[in-house]
């Protein structure tokens with residue numbers, strides 16, 4: 001989608017602070033971090049949100065997960081822990097309609113979320 005913010009970040013048409021990538025997923029640091037480590041992991045192909053995932057998206061999701069594991073290791077989060085979050089829709093505060101998984105860590109994270 002040419003008017004999608006995250007599609008344009010994946011394509012390099014909009015600058016981001018890249019955190020890593022593989023063949024199907026791209027990761028970049030959130031511009032408004034809510035934790036010392038706050039990375040967004042997105043599919044390179046446009047998928048609107050977690051509610052729109054299909055069984056045919058299994059490989060994309062697996063590659064997003066493997067990238068999150070690599071990044072958690074790289075940023076020394078695996079010992080103390082970290083959180084992976086998909087927000088869907090207005091009540092969850094989802095503002096960009098391109099699937100993205102938040103990787104949050106580096107501090108104690110509250111539960112339940114506010």
Ligand SMILES: [Zn+2]
Nearest residue numbers: 004007046098
């Ligand atoms: Zn997109």
